[in-house]
Amino acid sequence: MATGFLTDTTVCIGCKACEVACKQWNQLPADGYELTGDSYDNTKQLSGTTWRHVAFIENPKKRRLTGDVDLVALAEDVTEQLPGGAELDALGRWAFMSDVCKHCVEAPCQQDCPTGAIIRNEFDNVYIQPDVCNGCGYCVTACPYGVITRVPHDGRAFKCTLCYDRQKDGLEPACAKACPTDSIQFGEVGELERRAEERVAELHAKGYTQAFVYGTPEVGGTGGIGGTHSKFILMDEPETYNLPRHPLLPQAKLNQASAASIAAAALLGAVVAFAFGR
């Protein structure tokens, strides 16, 4: 059985409970107290010590909101009627998205790992065995979503384990458990795919036709990756959420690269022989 996440960004309220639950359950160290000024996002990105990250995207309708801004007037200035009778004011609308390891079907990090530390476990999740990893850092460059990093001081690479330990005890991952709006759902991948399609169809029917599933072989899990076990329902361009639209499995070109190198070896050998023989 393959398990995964479905993260429905349309019901995310940006509470960061998933981030906190993940840090607590997995006993991950704090990342410092930097205030970025990038909306309410002080986490910035996924890393070896942050396995869930909530992105905060503000979509103001008026472009230049810096300067002498009358926030009340902006809030009263209805610029657009949204489907379902909702109104959109000039301050625009929030988008939140809880990002996580994509648990690729064909994982670039797993293919590049030279020690075999990165495996697929019995739940078909991409899992780094911490007792095997020797911190070569190759997976860091392999990941097309920027999920894995090498943790300084520790030296090894870490990422979301999809709460392997909790799953073994029949529990859902900490982030899904903590999510108050069920934006993060955990389950069997086929079931999640079905739920995602249903939800997108429902959103389309309500008039939100921009909704789509990210992490399928059509978008987000492309180029030989074959889809991902962490899927997302997005309402905007993937780039807005810092996600690549059509990532590619780097190893898809391994055979071509090897053939080219063999051809070059033959050519250079012939050149050396020619230079010697002349």
Place this chain on the structure above:
Amino acid sequence: MTDETRNGRVRTSHHPRTDPEREGRDYYGIAPIKEHTWTWEVPVYFWLGGIGAGAHVVSTIARFLGSDDRAFLRASRYTTLLTMVLSPVLLIMDLGRPERFYNMLRIVKWRSAMSMGTWALTIFGLLSGMVAASQAARDGLLGRGNALARLVGALPARSLSILALPFGYFVGAYTGVLLAMTSVPMWARNAVLMGPTFLSSALSTGLSAVSLVLHLGGWGERRTLEFLRRAERMSLAIEAALVAASLVRMGRWSKPLFSKKLAPLFVGGTLVGGLAVPFALLWGRESRPKGVLASVLVLLGGLAFRFAMIEGGRHSARDPQATFTFARKENLPLPQQNVQDGHASG
């Protein structure tokens, strides 16, 4: 947020960098992929490994074709030995957990360039080490007449060299393939030519190292020096062509190589100092100072090339637009794949 918007104004939570109308969207300019964590050991290893591999390839082919210049063989075998002693040290130093380096030898993984490279380096290091040891025994460095010297001296150096040849080629080329099999746009875009380019640089630096040693020591037959000069010229020409083709293939993703930070290294150190100038020096009348200078420039140019490529990858990974424009339908390896244009537009 910049200072000009800060003084005396209301600071809203809106961030100009996520302006929906803005061309080329990103998320607060934060890179969507992570940059590599490698330090100076990796480019230096790429350079040394290439030199060792190149020197071995050249001397093995020359020996197979009938060269019996002992000084040439000696110089190339000891050069390879030196690089193969230093290489694993550098690689282990760069690990996050150096004490676990042996985990690299747990498995053989065809899909992982680093796994295959580790095995090629191990086998090439052992075989070329045996060749160098037999050379040392013949040179009397292990003492004369004792059992060890007799045993090591009896190693079939020529057969072992030929056996090591494919692994030498592999060590020279895989470093480029290793960089290509990543999600870093600048490297991945040039996936097919990375291996050949690194291999040609390995050969030219290997040739230069051997010819430098021979020039400095005043060793080697005239015929050998002429052969090395010809081979250097040809391999530099091929390397220049491959670098040019790589830059064309990289297209807009080669930008980091020409940035203010890396242009001196790449344009000055590699294109001009490491390719054009030594190529010019190798034409015309041969002289020892010219030969020495050309070899030194090629060696330094090869080092600059590896630093520029690896640092360039760092800059490439930092640039959100580089990743976003690379992760596009038109860049996928299988165009026939059922890929839609991202999402249903509203």
